[in-house]
Amino acid sequence: MIVRSVRHRGLRRLLEDDTPRFLPSELAGRIRRILTVLLLAEDIDDFIAGAPSGWRVHRLTGDRRG
Numbered sequence: 001m002i003v004r005s006v007r008h009r010g011l012r013r014l015l016e017d018d019t020p021r022f023l024p025s026e027l028a029g030r031i032r033r034i035l036t037v038l039l040l041a042e043d044i045d046d047f048i049a050g051a052p053s054g055w056r057v058h059r060l061t062g063d064r065r066g
Contacts, residue, residue: 003038009022010022014031015035020032
């Protein structure tokens with residue numbers, strides 16, 4: 001998948017420079033794993049299939065569907 005924009009300075013640095021400087025140190029590894037699966041997925045179905053069950057990834061419903 002393509003990440004179009006990132007507002008959070010820490011996430012942007014992690015994506016661009018692989019530097020977790022502005023992220024909580026205890027969450028940096030978890031965020032890095034989630035971003036890796038997200039970037040390697042070709043579409044949302046690949047992301048859902050590749051995500052462990054503990055992440056609780058699901059499709060949106062109602063007025064947020066699609």
